[in-house]
Structure formats: structure tokens, C-alpha cells
Amino acid sequence: MNRSLASGVFSVVSAKIIVLFVTALSTPLLYRFLGASAFGEYAILLSVFAIYMIFISSGITDGVRKFLAEDRGVANWSEHVVGFYFRLAVLLSVLGALLLVIATRFGLVSAAFGSELSVYFYVLAALVVSAQFRDYARKTLMGFGLERYSEPLKILDKVGFVVIAIPLTYAGVGVMGALAGHLIASLLVAAVGLTLVHRQVPLSCVFSSPPERFPRKKMLTFNSMSIALIFLLMSLYHIDIMMLHRFRESAAVGNYKAALTIAEFLWFVPMAIQTVFVHSTSELWSQNRLREISELASRTTRYTFLVTAVMAVGLAALADVAVPLYFGVEAMPAITPLLLLLPGALGFALARPILAISQGEGTLRYPVAATGGAAMINFVLNAVLIPPFGMEGAAIATSIGYGSMFLFHCWSARHVGFDPLADARLVRATLTAVLAAGPILALSTVITNPWIALAVVPPVGLLIFVTFALLVGALDPAEPFEVLSAFPDPIGAKADEVYRWLVGGESTEASPNWLQSLLFVAGLSLLLSGLAFGILEPGIQTVAP
Structure with missing residues (x-):
């Protein structure tokens, strides 16, 4: 892992640690202020919004960071990429917001989710636009390799949400207060992020037309495959909540969401690696450095396993203590689903870096097929197990679906052209x-x-x-210090000294x-x-x- 790649991972991991800390403080407050039932409604709304935004945003955000990171021989390449995806972001966000308003106005939302939730979809329509440009700005900065800017924006988004949502929910505004926190925070991040993008590339490029040789078709094809991939991924995250809402009361959904929230804490390091690897490995693929890619993938798989496994064991050991202290006694029913979710969360953590490296290659056929297999298993098992077993059935089904991701993506990686198990020492x-x-x-x-x-x-x-x-x-004794030596100073310099001493003394x-x-x-x-x-x-x- 070279220093620039490690610096990107370090920036993303640092931001995710801060976001994780803020989330860890705010989530139990939201649970307490909203109550289990309203927290369940809030979870359903976020799940619906996340799946809806796949078709509005995912192809744009993945595309802009991938193609900005590529070294092309086209004049003003960066300006054309930024302008192309900005125009697409405007078009899709406006259409997405209008469709949501129309669906709410004519009763389609009430028929699907109940009349008590329909009023919230007007707020979600506004959030479609603000979230679109929040994510576009962040991912554009990442495409430029500016994680030192993009990741503080993520912190700003989380802190802004907490500062607005927690007082509003405490004051009794309820779910509407939580949604208002998301809306205002995303508007703030979008404004700051686009200003930072403008410093790299003038946003007037939105009005300029790219040349004929500009790969519009390839970029749109990547967008469509990326949308399919993200949709399948998001179904793994959210289909259990939406199906549980259909068969159980909102309080059960709230407690299950509490269990998911704790289990997903395992993913903060793998998600940071996944975020950076998509655009960082694109350069390795473009230079056909297959051996280096396999080495990077297999060592990352091993480190991810070790880091995530120790966290999973710790969570299992402390579940009876942590859940009631964290969410309150009302959340005690979340303990069993949490324990059932941990093995699958570990498997999903292992799949994340492998998926990111496959995305960096650009041909998404095999990653989409692998994710589709896991998503199908997840859907079928949830449909079978939720009606008779409720939260526990959802946890078992989701854990198996999560765990199958690792197996499917090892198969996908072999077809893409690298071996994630070469030095994994599983x-x-x-x-x-x-x-x-x-x-x-x-x-x-x-x-x-x-x-x-x-x-x-x-x-x-x-x-x-x-x-x-x-x-x-x-x-190996020297390995932790070898990894740390690639990080920015003073961590890198001190770790490098220890690493050289250990290697020299072996x-x-x-x-x-x-x-x-x-x-x-x-x-x-x-x-x-x-x-x-x-x-x-x-x-x-x-x-x-």
C-alpha cells in the first residue's frame, strides 16, 4: 500500500471514526426521544429514501469519482467529466423530486406505506435534490484525490444533522424534526462542497460541450451497471426493514433497526477501504498491474477479517450489557437479532474491499451477478422467515445474505482477474x-x-x-507497523522506524x-x-x- 493510497484510507477512516462517534452518541438519543414506534417509522422512511436515491444518484457519484481518477489523453478531461455529471445530476434530481411529489399527491404513497407516513414524503422530495448535490460534491472531491476535503464534509453533514434533529425531536417535533435535520445539513454540505469543487474546476464547465471523442456511451453504460449494483447492495441493507414493517408493528421495526445499527458498526473500516479503493485501484487496472492488485486485495482481506472479527467477538461478549445501556431497557428485544446478525456482518465486511477493487476495473458484470446472487438469497429467506419468526427470522435471513456476499465476490474476483485469497490466511x-x-x-x-x-x-x-x-x-509481527509506515507523518515515520527494526532483527x-x-x-x-x-x-x- 503506497503512501498516497494509505493517506486516502487514513483520511476516510479518520472521518468515519468521528462520524461513528457522533452516530454512537446521537442514535440512542433519537431512539429515546422518538420512541420505538416512531424510530421504526423513521427507519422505514430512510430505507425507502435510500433505495429511491439509487436511481437518482448512484450512477452519478460512482461515475464521477471513477472517471476523474483516470488518466485520459483528452484535453480538459476533468472539466468535461465534472460538467457532464453535474448536468446529469440536475436532470435526475429534479425528475426524482417531481415523481415523489406526484406519487404522494395522488395517493400512491398512502397505498404502499400507509396514510400516516405520506406527509413525510414531501420532505423526502426536497431531500432528493439537496442529497443529490451533497453526494455529487463529495464524490467529485474524492475523484480529485481530495479526501482531506471530502471527508470533513461528511463530518459536517453528520454534525449538522445532530445539531438540528436532536433538539427538534426532544421538543416533540418527532419524525419531521429528524427529517428536517437531514434536509438542512445536506443543503449546507452541498453549498460548501460545490464551492470546493469550483476551486479545482470552474463550474462554468457545466455550460461547455465535450468533444466528440468524449466517452459518453461508456460513462452512461457504467452508470446503468452501477445503478444495478447499488440497487442490489441497498436491497441487502433495507429489504428486511421494509418486509418486517409489513408483518410486524413499528416497535419491532425500531428494535430491529437498533440491532442493525450496532451490527453495522463493524463496517466502518471496510467501508472506508471500499470508498477509497474504487477510484484508487482504477489507476492500477489501467496500467495492468495485476500482481500488485492481487497482493493488495489478499492482504486487505486478511486485515479486514482480523479487525472485524475482534470487533464482532467484543460485541457478542458485551451485547447483554451494551444494548440496554446504549438504547435503554426498551431495546432489550434487540439483543437476539444483534447476535444473529454478527456472523453475516463479518462476511459482508470481507466482501466490501473485494467489491471495490472489482469496481475499479470498470467491468461490472461479475460484481453485479455476485451481488444479485446474495440479494436473491436475502430476499427469499426474509420472505420465508419473517412471517413466522419476526425480528429473529429477519436477522437469520439477513445474516446469511450478508455472509454469502463474501463467497460470491471471491468467485467474481477470479473472473475479473485477481485473487483476493492469495495471502488471506483465512x-x-x-x-x-x-x-x-x-x-x-x-x-x-x-x-x-x-x-x-x-x-x-x-x-x-x-x-x-x-x-x-x-x-x-x-x-506477522512487523506487518502492523508496515501498514502504519505508509500513513502520514508523524505516524508513518515512527512506524517505519519500528518496522525497519523488526525486519532487521528477524x-x-x-x-x-x-x-x-x-x-x-x-x-x-x-x-x-x-x-x-x-x-x-x-x-x-x-x-x-
């Missing part, structure tokens, strides 16, 4: 997760005070997990015996698990709060 990574799960779950069971558990289990669990990863060979004679390390890890895992479940007696007493 057996060792899986062994690490299995062996570490025992001690981490044991630790959470032994500590009976919930606040102490929240303070102790995550850092100690991470230490246990990393130790096991090193012992079984899922992670000795094959001093390397640990793999079987001895495995036996040690297994013994420690069994010991701590025995302490937790009463098979062995600990030498200390714990006091309940």
Missing part, C-alpha cells in the same frame, strides 16, 4: 477468532459490573486477539514453533473459559453492582 485468521472468543467471552462473564466490563473487555480483548493472531501466524532460529504456540493458545483459552463457566474455581471473588 484458516489461521478463523482459528484466531475461535481461540480468542473463549477468553474474551469468559472475561465478560467473570466481570459482573457492566461499567467495568465496558472499560476492561475491549482493550484486554484486543490484546488477547492480537496475541493469538501473532502466535498462530495470522499476523531471525529464523528464534521463530516460535507453530504447534507449541497453538497448544499454548488452546490451553489458555480452555483455562479462561473454565473459569468463566464454573468448571474451574477462580481465586478471586466478584461483587455484583
Whole structure:
């Protein structure tokens, strides 16, 4: 991973951490201020809006960042790309907003979602336009490689939403207050983002016509395939909520959405990598650097597995503690769906970087087919399991659908032309997760005070997990510092010093015996698990709060 690529990932990850933190603070407040039923209505509206915006926005945002990143021999290439997609953004957003207003005015929305939700669709119509240019501005800046600008805009969007929505919902405005937060925040981000784009390329390019050799047809073809891909992806995110709304009351939808919100915290690093890889790997594909792409994909798969697995184990260990503290006692029904969603969320996390690299190649036939297979499994299982089992059925169906994404996209990657499993070490990574799960779950069971558990289990669990990863060979000692050395200074410089010291000091004679390390890890895992479940007696007493 070169420094420029790592810098982009670092910018996106940093922004996602901040957004994750703000989301983590605001979501339980929204849940409490709205209540489970209104929160369920809010979740349904956002799901409908997300799927609707696929046809308005996804081809534009993916297209502008991909084609801006390509090195073309066309004069004023950047100006023509920016102008082409700006004109398309205006046309589609205006048509999309008008269609939504017409559908609401003539009762189509009431027939589909109920009369109590129809008034909110007028706000969603305005949000179509503001969200279109918010996303267009951000993705254009990413296409220029300016993640240092695009990612703070994402933070501004989230903070702006929270500053407006939380007081309004607290004051009793309800779902309308939450939607107003999205609308005003997206307007602000669109204005700031387009100003930053104008500094790179004058927006007067909107009025200039590109030359005959400008690849309009290829760009529109990419748009249509991108729309199909994003639609299938969004169906994985939202079809369970929409189907659950049909068969269960709004409170069940609200609690299920709470479980999804926590499970999706696993994705912030994979999503950051996916966001950067689409346009960053386009250059590697254009230069036919297939070996480098396979190396990048397989190492990313391994790192993603390790990072996401330790988070999933930690969430499983603390679910009984974290959910009621986070959302309140009313959200206790969300615990079981959360546990059922975690395995699938891990599989989806692994699929994200692979999908992004496939998108960078530009031929989306195989990624669309792979995502379509997972989406079909997800849809069928939700239709079968939700009516009899409700939230738990939706969680099982969605988890299987999520997990199948990894298998399908490994198949897709082979057809696209790279191998995401070349250095993935999946057996060792899986062994690490299995062996570490025992001690981490044991630790959470032994500590009976919930606040102490929240303070102790995550850092100690991470230490246990990393130790096991090193012992079984899922992670080499120098690798974390090699990755960090590509990041901006001072992190990069300090990590590079440690990496060079570790590489220079490596000795094959001093390397640990793999079987001895495995036996040690297994013994420690069994010991701590025995302490937790009463098979062995600990030498200390714990006091309940």
C-alpha cells in the first residue's frame, strides 16, 4: 500500500471514526426521544429514501469519482467529466423530486406505506435534490484525490444533522424534526462542497460541450451497471426493514433497526477501504498491474477479517450489557437479532474491499451477478422467515445474505482477474477468532459490573486477539507497523522506524514453533473459559453492582 493510497484510507477512516462517534452518541438519543414506534417509522422512511436515491444518484457519484481518477489523453478531461455529471445530476434530481411529489399527491404513497407516513414524503422530495448535490460534491472531491476535503464534509453533514434533529425531536417535533435535520445539513454540505469543487474546476464547465471523442456511451453504460449494483447492495441493507414493517408493528421495526445499527458498526473500516479503493485501484487496472492488485486485495482481506472479527467477538461478549445501556431497557428485544446478525456482518465486511477493487476495473458484470446472487438469497429467506419468526427470522435471513456476499465476490474476483485469497490466511485468521472468543467471552462473564466490563473487555480483548493472531501466524509481527509506515507523518515515520527494526532483527532460529504456540493458545483459552463457566474455581471473588 503506497503512501498516497494509505493517506486516502487514513483520511476516510479518520472521518468515519468521528462520524461513528457522533452516530454512537446521537442514535440512542433519537431512539429515546422518538420512541420505538416512531424510530421504526423513521427507519422505514430512510430505507425507502435510500433505495429511491439509487436511481437518482448512484450512477452519478460512482461515475464521477471513477472517471476523474483516470488518466485520459483528452484535453480538459476533468472539466468535461465534472460538467457532464453535474448536468446529469440536475436532470435526475429534479425528475426524482417531481415523481415523489406526484406519487404522494395522488395517493400512491398512502397505498404502499400507509396514510400516516405520506406527509413525510414531501420532505423526502426536497431531500432528493439537496442529497443529490451533497453526494455529487463529495464524490467529485474524492475523484480529485481530495479526501482531506471530502471527508470533513461528511463530518459536517453528520454534525449538522445532530445539531438540528436532536433538539427538534426532544421538543416533540418527532419524525419531521429528524427529517428536517437531514434536509438542512445536506443543503449546507452541498453549498460548501460545490464551492470546493469550483476551486479545482470552474463550474462554468457545466455550460461547455465535450468533444466528440468524449466517452459518453461508456460513462452512461457504467452508470446503468452501477445503478444495478447499488440497487442490489441497498436491497441487502433495507429489504428486511421494509418486509418486517409489513408483518410486524413499528416497535419491532425500531428494535430491529437498533440491532442493525450496532451490527453495522463493524463496517466502518471496510467501508472506508471500499470508498477509497474504487477510484484508487482504477489507476492500477489501467496500467495492468495485476500482481500488485492481487497482493493488495489478499492482504486487505486478511486485515479486514482480523479487525472485524475482534470487533464482532467484543460485541457478542458485551451485547447483554451494551444494548440496554446504549438504547435503554426498551431495546432489550434487540439483543437476539444483534447476535444473529454478527456472523453475516463479518462476511459482508470481507466482501466490501473485494467489491471495490472489482469496481475499479470498470467491468461490472461479475460484481453485479455476485451481488444479485446474495440479494436473491436475502430476499427469499426474509420472505420465508419473517412471517413466522419476526425480528429473529429477519436477522437469520439477513445474516446469511450478508455472509454469502463474501463467497460470491471471491468467485467474481477470479473472473475479473485477481485473487483476493492469495495471502488471506483465512484458516489461521478463523482459528484466531475461535481461540480468542473463549477468553474474551469468559472475561465478560467473570466481570459482573457492566461499567467495568465496558472499560476492561475491549482493550484486554484486543490484546488477547492480537496475541493469538501473532502466535498462530495470522499476523506477522512487523506487518502492523508496515501498514502504519505508509500513513502520514508523524505516524508513518515512527512506524517505519519500528518496522525497519523488526525486519532487521528477524531471525529464523528464534521463530516460535507453530504447534507449541497453538497448544499454548488452546490451553489458555480452555483455562479462561473454565473459569468463566464454573468448571474451574477462580481465586478471586466478584461483587455484583
